[in-house]
Amino acid sequence: MFDIVSFFPRAVVQSVPLLCGSTGETITEKSGNLNLGIPGIMYVGAISGVIGAFFYEQSLKAADKPINTFLGILIPMVCCLIGSLVMGLIYSFLTVSLRANQNVTGLALTTFGVGFGNFFGGSLIKLTGSEVPSIALSATHGCFVHKLPFAKNLGWFGRMFLNYGFLVYISVIIAFVAAYILRHTRHGLNLRAVGENPATADAAGINVGRYKYFATCIGSMIAGLGGLFYIMDYASGVWSNEGFGDRGWLAIALVIFTIWRPNIGVFASILFGALYILYLYIPTGANQAIKEFYKMIPYVVTIIVLVATSMRKKKENQPPESLGIPYFREER
Amino acid sequence: MIGTFHYNLKHLLELVNKEVSGLDQQVPAVAMRNITKTFNSGAVVANKDVSINVFRGEILALLGENGSGKTTLMNMLSGIYFPDDGQIFVDGKEVVIRSPKDALDLGIGMIHQHFKLVDVLTATENIILGLKEEGKLDLKKAAQRVKDICDQYGFELDPYQKVYNMSVSQKQTVEIIKVLYRKADILILDEPTAVLTPQETNSLFNVLRNMKADGKAVIIITHKLNEVKEISDYVDVLRHGEFIGSLKTSESTTQEMTNMMVGRQVSLNIDRPDPVGQDPRLKIKDLTVRSEDGVLKLDHVSFEALGGEVLGIAGISGSGQKELLEAIAGLQVTEEGSIMYVNEDGAEEELLNQDPNKIRRKGITLSFVPEDRLGMGLVGNMDLADNMMLRSFRAGKSPFTDRKAPRKLAEQVVDELEVVTPGISTAVRRLSGGNVQKVLVGREIAETPRVLMTAYAVRGLDINSSYTIYNLINEQKKKGVAVIYVGEDLDVLIELADRIVVLCDGKLSGILDARKTDKNEVGLYMTSLHGEGGEENE
16 A cells, blocks of 8 residues: 555645635635636736746845745735736626626636736746746745644654645635635625525625625635645746646536535545546556546546436535526516 | 596595594505606506505505506515606605615515525525624524514414425515515515415415504505405506506405406306317326326326316316326326327327327327416527427428418417517517416417317416406317316316316315316315315314
8 A cells, every 4th residue: 555644745735726726616606607717817826926926036136135935925925816816807897797608708718817827937937048948936935835843743643734835724724714604604695695596686685796706706816826826835836837737627627526615625625636646656657548547537536426416406516506697687 | 437436435434544543544654656657768658647555454455457567566666666757655754765675674575476585595594685684694593583473474484494395385485574574564465376276375365464463564466356355455456557446345346346457347257168079088097107206296097088178177286287287298207007099080099108299299289387487388588489480390391490380370379369569579588477378378279289288377367368268268178179277276167167187196086077066175175085084074
């Protein structure tokens, strides 16, 4: 058997972008917006953070000063949140205010986001004039992976649960808080009503448009954090074009897998993360094809869950009823 | 003229009341004065110069045919529309109502015909939705308040039940409590009984009486005269958007109300021509149907439908009527039994497991009007002509469809059934409920069927349109068609049908001769097998 104590932390760091993406998408979908732009938004969140960190590090280099941990975290984080917020606003404006088709808008945003990331990523690489097609932000990475100093001394428990950068904990906290808000607060109740039946929510005096905007934008920002984590923590501060891969789509699959519950997402994302890297831990030999089969597992599992929930037809486990449908008050 | 007279009479009575019971009676809870509302910048006049009064501790019935402007008038009171002209007074003070929220702040709550509820939420969650109360969300406390309201007025409701598990009447209860929870004391109910069984209607009326006793003002929009008689204190009649008159219920007759509503003398008797031929058309034997989750919906039901006869089917809603009709139409998977069809030559053939289209072509048509009216049979976004084409697009050999015939048919249906529509290229969902039904029933009848099945054909229709439909059914009967009529209104069923098949919980409770039975007997058969329960209780 393989070594669980070293496998688990790798699954966890693998899971964080998925968790952020799926928490964000769950909040968005609860408002009835099916945001397929999440992969693009995570890309934009990542590159925005990279841009912020890059110029901060450049200015430090020019002044020959050491990095300030607080600013080193704050600048990329704020850039990331603004970048993904703008993406969320674009999506909301198109689908809520102009009532454009949500699928088309989302897919367009994904294409746009990936292109946006690659364009600015490429530009920064040119600026550095480096030989390798990537940007290394090791100082910023250092800020993001500050760990509890005593974690390593706590044996397997410390190594499995306490030995992570702060974004890991933040993403878990966000997921649990989101789950609590959705289930146990007035705003959560109103938000669910908007996603299920906007006409009813409207009649009850809930501002449908505002809930959709807020849910989508907050969801986008949470998803953007996932992109930031991927670069600054997981990838050791190294941006390379297309490096993020298909994690955005996996995050959307995760929403279905968790039947729209962010608290389940915390565990499900670790499972997905584990499945995602399983091929590294199982000897596959030189045969690349088998490796690809292992990579498929998360998607297969999602399909199985989809089939299972569809067959059981439990109302609570279905997607929000008006998911993907624009709301227009005067429509009969 | 007669209307004006009664209007004056009412005011006279008010004056008398004032003398008798002191000051709190004199100011109407709501007074609408000279209300006018037009749509399409004046092209359509929905209400013209309408004035009504509603008093606390009274139930006012707003009576009128489909499209007479009852709902529009009430929508202005509940903040959905804004009047073009006129004033609204609440407790004597002039008010401006711009939104449903304004209305609720004034204590006016409306229960619409189409429920606005979120399926996956519980009753309580639906009730408190959108409320801006201080502090943490406390569902337990809210549920307790819901329970209190239930106890106070005699509702039966589990505060934690999910809406998707509820029957129509339970959903209506949630809607009413929603309004009461927001402390409304002026309640407007838009055709509340259209979807209820007689038993459910009774318990609703009991609740309304409790509210009345509690000093609330209640307005009920309806066109069912027997209900008006039963529940209301006053009746205000509207016709073509205009106020016709006000009657005191206890001093007027249904004939008088009908005449005011329709504007001419109307016969309230339903024709029942003698059956012709009476050759067996359908022989149903031991039909058993189980729903997807294993519940027995029909249990060994056997009967025959004869040509030239109207066979009524009675039963509490959900007793298997839908499954029965769908099984005959080939839309329902059956477990056991047989449905034999006797064709023109007298030969019998099994209908079970046949393709619905083939069954249709044999001349067996089904027009089912579901609770939401549009759900089955018509496509809301398509226009009248295209909806007619849904039945004919397979006809002909050419790869292109024939558009002329359906257009003609649509025109014919509009013409004969007096469908109110801007034209035959109007999307069906834009028509009012009654007109949608006419289109559906009209199309089914146009196919010259040998067996015509209609379910709830007059659901929500006003008296005039209902009679049009009864006449259509009788015409088919005279042509020798076997008509199977599923209806809710027992009075109508007994007057229209020749024989009545009564279902009780999926079982055949009895087949009654409509000419010899009465409402009580049918009701007894509906609630207990073979009408036995009644005797047992004694």
